[in-house]
Amino acid sequence: MQDQTLLPPDAGKEQNLLGALAKQLANDQQGGHALLLGPDGSELELPDPVFQALRDVVSAMSRGLAITVAPHNTMLTTQEAADLLGVSRPTLIKRLEAGEIPYALHGRHRKMRLKDIVAYQHRTWQEREEALDEMAAAGQEAGFHEDTLLPLPQE
Template identity: 40%
Template sequence: MNMMAHRQLPPSAQDAAVARASGQLLSRYARDKAPLKLRVTDGEQAEPIELPAGAVALLMDILEAMAAGQGVTIMPENAELTTVQAAEVLNVSRPFLIKLLDKQQIPHRKVGKHRRIRMEDMMAYKASIDAERESVLDQLAAEAQEHDMGYNNP
């Protein structure tokens, strides 16, 4: 991959516990969606570090995933993925992804015989199908309520 990416495998039970405790402490300060100043201590030295609001939110997501025992991969939006990597992001098979690319539902480019998909295009496609699914679920719930299928409030 021609990009900066970092993958952290699932944490040990001890690291998951530390992530849980750290996330709980940090969540008190992260609610404001504002930059956050942390003071890092190393021996006798203490140095303040200011984190932008986006980094604080990302750190909270990372700690939450680690607390749940999950691994984490961080990848920039402009990264280019292979079809195997893109299929993993969408949690679909590679042949299914190839069909999406052939139907031009996801932008891509060819490098020789190989297809490359930008991460930001993958995430835009994923957001659109997630929104479509949510809309269909809302419609189903509304129809169930309309037909008095047990979803009405008592």
């Protein structure tokens, strides 16, 4: 499988169908198994991760966003990884050299697995969330929450 970018349809019938499908998929809380109906009428059971991916793709495309589908073992350049993480290339290189993200050298060029970049992204989100929770708890203990309930001074 190669990387593939899917563009959302232009406004019109297909976009309306995507919007309706996105709403239906978002409201589907059955918990059962999803089925895919083939052009020949055959039914294929979809594993839950495939159904979740389909739901995410349809949701994004219904909002006019393009989607790139790539296998998880894809190797990224430092610029591609930096773009994915939303950081500068020099910042990414500092994190690579600090051992925060595994990489391999191909000649003089660093390459990272998409899987490792996604794992790093997930870790940093969790760390940020935990830090914010700790800050909120400390603020409540210090009584900062009560200060936010006071009316603002009139000028």
